[in-house]
Amino acid sequence: MHGSPPSLQAGDAPIAGDEFPLMLGPTNEAPNLRQLTTRKGEIVSPIVLGTASLGSVDPTGLFGRRARAHAFGLLDMAFEAGCRALDLARSYQIGGTERVVGEWLRATGVRDQVFLLSKVGHPIPFLAPNRLGTPSLRRDVQATLDALCTDRLDVLMLHRDHDAVVLSQLAADLVGFRESGRTRFTGTSNWTYERITKLEATSTDPVVQASSPQFSLAAWRAPPWAGATSISGRKRRYERRLYARAGLPVFAYCALGQGFLGRRGRDAAAFHQKLNVAARLRAETLARTHGASVAQVALAYLLRQPFPVYPIVGVSTKDRLLENLGATALELTPDEVRWLDGGRSRENPVDGQLPEVKQWTEVKQWTEAKKWTEAKKWNA
Amino acid sequence: MPDRHWDAIVVGSGANGGLAAKLLAEGGARVLILEAGRPVEEIGGYANGWMAAGSKLNRRLVSRRQHIQSHHATYWTTNPNFFVDDLDNPYSTPEDKPFHWIRGRVVGGRTLTWDGVTPRMSDFELAAASRDGVGIDWPLRHADLAPFYDRVERYFGVHGNRDGLPQLPDGDFVSGRSLNANEQVFRGRVESEFPERRIILSRGIDAGRAPEKNAQHSRLSNLTTTLRDAARTGRAQLRANAVVSRVLLHQDGRSARGVEYIDADTRVLHAASADRIFLCASTIESVRLLLNSSTPKHPHGLGGCSGHLGRYLMDHSASNLYFQLPDVPVSRQPHPLRGSEAMMVPRFTNLTEQNADHLRGYGMWGGIDRIFMPGWVRAHPGEAFGFLCTRAEVLPHYDNHVSLDPELRDAWGIPCVRINCAWQHGDLAILSAARRAALEMVEAAGGEVAELSEWVRPGVSSVFAQVEAGWRTSVPGLFAHELGGARMGASPEESVVDRNCEVWDVKNLYVTDGACWPSSGWQNPTLTELAITARTVDVVLRERAAKM
Numbered sequence: 001m002h003g004s005p006p007s008l009q010a011g012d013a014p015i016a017g018d019e020f021p022l023m024l025g026p027t028n029e030a031p032n033l034r035q036l037t038t039r040k041g042e043i044v045s046p047i048v049l050g051t052a053s054l055g056s057v058d059p060t061g062l063f064g065r066r067a068r069a070h071a072f073g074l075l076d077m078a079f080e081a082g083c084r085a086l087d088l089a090r091s092y093q094i095g096g097t098e099r100v101v102g103e104w105l106r107a108t109g110v111r112d113q114v115f116l117l118s119k120v121g122h123p124i125p126f127l128a129p130n131r132l133g134t135p136s137l138r139r140d141v142q143a144t145l146d147a148l149c150t151d152r153l154d155v156l157m158l159h160r161d162h163d164a165v166v167l168s169q170l171a172a173d174l175v176g177f178r179e180s181g182r183t184r185f186t187g188t189s190n191w192t193y194e195r196i197t198k199l200e201a202t203s204t205d206p207v208v209q210a211s212s213p214q215f216s217l218a219a220w221r222a223p224p225w226a227g228a229t230s231i232s233g234r235k236r237r238y239e240r241r242l243y244a245r246a247g248l249p250v251f252a253y254c255a256l257g258q259g260f261l262g263r264r265g266r267d268a269a270a271f272h273q274k275l276n277v278a279a280r281l282r283a284e285t286l287a288r289t290h291g292a293s294v295a296q297v298a299l300a301y302l303l304r305q306p307f308p309v310y311p312i313v314g315v316s317t318k319d320r321l322l323e324n325l326g327a328t329a330l331e332l333t334p335d336e337v338r339w340l341d342g343g344r345s346r347e348n349p350v351d352g353q354l355p356e357v358k359q360w361t362e363v364k365q366w367t368e369a370k371k372w373t374e375a376k377k378w379n380a
Numbered sequence: 381m382p383d384r385h386w387d388a389i390v391v392g393s394g395a396n397g398g399l400a401a402k403l404l405a406e407g408g409a410r411v412l413i414l415e416a417g418r419p420v421e422e423i424g425g426y427a428n429g430w431m432a433a434g435s436k437l438n439r440r441l442v443s444r445r446q447h448i449q450s451h452h453a454t455y456w457t458t459n460p461n462f463f464v465d466d467l468d469n470p471y472s473t474p475e476d477k478p479f480h481w482i483r484g485r486v487v488g489g490r491t492l493t494w495d496g497v498t499p500r501m502s503d504f505e506l507a508a509a510s511r512d513g514v515g516i517d518w519p520l521r522h523a524d525l526a527p528f529y530d531r532v533e534r535y536f537g538v539h540g541n542r543d544g545l546p547q548l549p550d551g552d553f554v555s556g557r558s559l560n561a562n563e564q565v566f567r568g569r570v571e572s573e574f575p576e577r578r579i580i581l582s583r584g585i586d587a588g589r590a591p592e593k594n595a596q597h598s599r600l601s602n603l604t605t606t607l608r609d610a611a612r613t614g615r616a617q618l619r620a621n622a623v624v625s626r627v628l629l630h631q632d633g634r635s636a637r638g639v640e641y642i643d644a645d646t647r648v649l650h651a652a653s654a655d656r657i658f659l660c661a662s663t664i665e666s667v668r669l670l671l672n673s674s675t676p677k678h679p680h681g682l683g684g685c686s687g688h689l690g691r692y693l694m695d696h697s698a699s700n701l702y703f704q705l706p707d708v709p710v711s712r713q714p715h716p717l718r719g720s721e722a723m724m725v726p727r728f729t730n731l732t733e734q735n736a737d738h739l740r741g742y743g744m745w746g747g748i749d750r751i752f753m754p755g756w757v758r759a760h761p762g763e764a765f766g767f768l769c770t771r772a773e774v775l776p777h778y779d780n781h782v783s784l785d786p787e788l789r790d791a792w793g794i795p796c797v798r799i800n801c802a803w804q805h806g807d808l809a810i811l812s813a814a815r816r817a818a819l820e821m822v823e824a825a826g827g828e829v830a831e832l833s834e835w836v837r838p839g840v841s842s843v844f845a846q847v848e849a850g851w852r853t854s855v856p857g858l859f860a861h862e863l864g865g866a867r868m869g870a871s872p873e874e875s876v877v878d879r880n881c882e883v884w885d886v887k888n889l890y891v892t893d894g895a896c897w898p899s900s901g902w903q904n905p906t907l908t909e910l911a912i913t914a915r916t917v918d919v920v921l922r923e924r925a926a927k928m
């Protein structure tokens with residue numbers, strides 16, 4: 001922990017792989033997920049809109065009018081702002097989310113200008129704990145495509161992992177969906193890197209072209225539900241290194257720690273712990289020097305990882321959305337990213353100075369419930 | 381005062397002096413060992429950290445007689461009396477070029493405080509100059525030293541695995557040890573990203589600094605090995621408190637006939653004569669003796685007419701890096717840290733071709749869960765905790781030299797040295813590269829590099845901040861691997877001693893300790909010094925046998 005952010009010294013060369021170019025420009029190379037491109041090849045913003053709260057569970061549409069209006073408004077606004085990648089799932093609102101997004105796509109006719117990620121195979125509590133078999137997956141994929149009124153997804157992901165699943169069959173199914181044209185890319189959500197490696201090993205074709213774990217500058221105190229996986233925090237440093245080594249793209253959910261790194265502050269109780277407070281303080285320091293918001297620094301931290309990261313953020317207002325999109329313009333050096341991570345910045349060992357050690361006291365103050373003026377300021 | 385005539389005099393009773401005495405005595409020669417320090421029995425043996433606390437506090441706060449020695453890591457953990465008194469034995473340095481000269485003036489020398497890490501040197505180091513043109517090649521190759529390496533390794537019982545690496549020749553090892561579980565995790569992670577950076581079991585002697593149960597001294601110290609064996613032959617005599625002041629020459633000035641020494645207690649001057657003189661007084665002390673022995677015929681010191689005496693002083697530049705592996709739990713049982721039980725990363729740059737931004741190479745030594753850190757000191761007590769110590773080859777610079785200080789005298793009136801040694805541009809480049817490489821390896825393993833003071837609990841961090849600041853970039857001398865000053869070479873124009881360590885200008889005078897090194901390599905030097913000493917003694921004994 002350091003008192004001040006690092007400054008890049010002249011002559012410090014960034015090491016290979018330290019910088020991930022956000023915008024490579026349009027290319028005619030084989031399609032990949034080094035950036036998000038629509039079916040037509042247009043590059044869209046790397047900030048992905050989270051949709052879990054859009055739409056309603058009511059299939060008749062009688063009770064969901066307000067939800068529908070809100071969803072249309074938000075989607076229109078996001079599209080206008082350039083945020084054209086959507087993170088969907090078959091299970092969101094029991095299909096209601098995909099239904100309303102499908103209606104919006106049909107109404108606006110912009111399917112070819114947006115990037116759609118959807119996740120299938122979510123278990124049904126008690127009734128079907130493992131829905132990763134071929135029939136369930138096929139049903140889900142067909143239902144998703146029908147609801148979205150499209151013939152092809154951009155990324156299809158397995159929503160969850162299950163111990164009992166036959167990996168070779170699963171790999172064959174995913175590759176099959178891709179080869180039959182129902183999706184451009186395949187991947188997994190909430191799979192650990194170890195399991196991804198095992199799944200990948202059962203097939204000669206690439207199976208996991210992207211992964212979607214929780215990833216943010218703050219780590220959750222405990223998984224919010226069984227089977228939730230994260231690559232955030234100190235304990236997941238090696239897993240992140242493996243992602244970087246493989247260059248595996250990540251769609252990061254809870255990218256702002258449920259608002260811990262945004263406006264909610266300590267109200268995001270699942271993320272309120274000492275090391276996260278320290279991380280937030282570092283982000284605040286950096287935000288001040290860059291004239292940016294904490295959320296922007298937290299998102300830029302993700303965008304500047306040595307592997308492609310697409311933060312998924314759910315928003316409800318235009319201001320928040322524009323603020324988040326502003327993160328793509330925020331340049332962080334590899335040193336600053338390392339410093340945010342709590343590690344040492346790239347140092348010059350020969351004449352390096354010891355940084356001031358003072359943040360412990362700040363953390364202490366911050367954690368004490370009585371001294372919550374800071375938090376109130378954010379919540380205001 | 382007349383004394384009997386000896387076959388050989390060995391100056392110094394440290395690692396090299398002990399071995400020279402043992403081999404000479406076993407070869408049938410009558411040997412006199414002169415040691416400037418006191419016997420260990422007089423100063424108390426190994427003291428553990430807490431027992432010595434009072435004496436340390438006294439030394440640090442009240443007497444302050446060891447302001448240089450107290451920088452050394454083992455000063456606190458062995459016994460301050462194993463180190464020299466800095467006030468009685470001063471030396472000078474330029475203001476801007478500090479040099480921490482760590483000395484063990486005691487019977488047994490620095491074998492009482494070393495780690496027992498004993499890697500061999502390879503031809504990559506011994507013949508480096510002919511590849512990059514810096515300095516001169518060694519007149520010896522690994523093949524010349526191999527039989528003596530073998531002999532010394534067998535004698536001390538060096539442990540290790542036969543890894544088959546060209547840059548770190550295998551020896552005659554006792555095997556059977558392995559890295560601990562967490563080190564194996566670290567190795568797997570690092571080697572999967574950097575295949576050329578091998579993490580192997582350290583090579584060294586299976587003993588710690590602390591004596592084992594019912595033993596008076598550690599097996600690392602030559603009190604229990606070479607000096608004991610020398611004494612057992614009945615042909616060796618050890619005189620402690622004998623401060624050698626100069627080497628005496630025959631009338632013609634072409635060969636040595638003895639030494640002059642002062643009794644440290646009575647301050648009476650003595651002389652001892654012998655057929656052959658072995659200087660094993662430690663690198664800088666041996667050079668000092670050569671400088672102090674100047675005569676009208678040798679105005680610049682013995683071996684000084686080449687112009688290279690005292691030049692090319694080196695030490696390894698070192699840097700410590702502490703780290704933790706957040707996702708790896710700390711070992712349940714403690715693991716020892718010793719020469720035979722640690723990790724070693726042999727040199728991996730500039731081997732087949734010059735492929736780095738520095739010359740020569742560096743290695744690392746380290747361990748995980750091998751340093752005892754009480755849980756209450758650590759911010760993350762449940763996580764594996766390790767360190768990597770990089771040690772880089774320092775180039776031989778003509779400017780880095782030892783000379784006689786015109787004014788300074790020690791407690792016995794003997795002129796002291798002025799040490800002029802600093803890391804120069806190329807040395808800083810390799811030091812920096814080595815630390816960067818260690819950082820990369822820790823990051824590849826998912827580890828967190830942090831200064832100790834940053835992650836230990838706030839209350840104790842300032843103590844660590846002080847220690848680690850000194851070890852981020854080691855001050856010259858602090859690593860106690862000082863080498864050079866009377867380098868060996870193929871011709872008298874470019875060197876001070878020949879390949880048999882005999883001074884070119886003075887017959888029968890041998891310098892077999894670190895002073896005779898023309899380049900430093902990255903490996904811990906003691907084993908190679910011992911092999912060179914063994915080789916010299918072998919040559920001498922053969923000559924002697926031929927004459928008889």
